[in-house]
Amino acid sequence: MPLSLKLEDLPASIDRLPAFPRIISELLTDLDDDNSSMLTLAQHVERDPVVAGRILSAANRILYYEGWPEVRDIYTAVSLIGFKRIREIVLTTGTASFAGHCRARFSWEHSLAVGIGAQELAPLVNVNPHVALVAGLLHDLGHLWMSCIHPLEFQRTRLLVEVHGKDVCAAERELFGFDHCVIGAVIAHHWRLPADVVAAIGHHHLPSDNAATQKLVAITHVAELIANALDLPCRDINRVTRLSPVAHKTLGVDWSQDCSALFGAIEARHQYASVIFS
């Protein structure tokens, strides 16, 4: 039986999701100012030992592979790893813990691959790689909501996709009235994430020509196709249906050239990140 959801009723149900880490939205507002970002990070670390512990745990995994001794405070970690990478860790672990708290049937590994792909594509069009990372990590936010709030219907859409080969957005529209892109954009807007991140979440699947001219939309769309095409992670449901010609033009990637540097970087970095953020 299809749900008769109304878009205007969605915000009320968002409060039933675990709290979205404020540190992510705050860091996104001052990406161009390292001093301000460091202050934001310091405030969160002082307030929340769980956040601090999670950041330190990922930082220590990196330091272990780089041959450094274990560190016990965030400031030493910053001095050894550099603030840019610590910020990357904060954004990734923040999103991972949010997804973990949802206890949902959600492919975090897939989101990680799309985040890394988006980060690699971002310099092509002068987009901040950390904004691209967050857009990629959160692109399937709508799936998290579906699996948390309506797990039975979400399970049915998965069956339609995985067993009957139905298009994922079509299956979701049939049962929910909306697809995960629309729902994800409403949630991201409700959380006051930057407008370009909201647009990327809302249009990543099959962007309209108008939406695909936006750089972050184009990045997230192509990053998801690359993650699926390279089987990152290997899932039977990985499919590439259509690459938006406008998104392709927005990024200016020439697929006839050797793309092994781009694909290889995404694959190797995904392997690395899967170990660090597992």
Add this chain to the structure above:
Amino acid sequence: MAIRQIYLPLFSVRAGMTLARSAVITERQVTVLMLPAGHELTENNLAQLRAHHADYLCIAEEDARSDVLRAQNIATQSARIDRIFCNADPEHPETRAFCDAVRAYRLV
């Protein structure tokens, strides 16, 4: 024996391996470390790369597979790509070009 390129996370790279592509590390738009393609990595190089937080390298590896095994691997990969692109329109130019790029990367 044929040589193939593989992209490895730094924790899988060992001294004695050869770079297939140059490794260039830049910090604040300044090149701080550069190792050319064809360079054989030493423990010292790896320590430097770790210190500069490199996370992956492109390595040249001898392809030790027999012709039969190589053909089998390519056939398996090709079938997988066909499956991933099974719902794509083969006449759609951008999607086809993307698929060809994935094939060129995978089918080696």
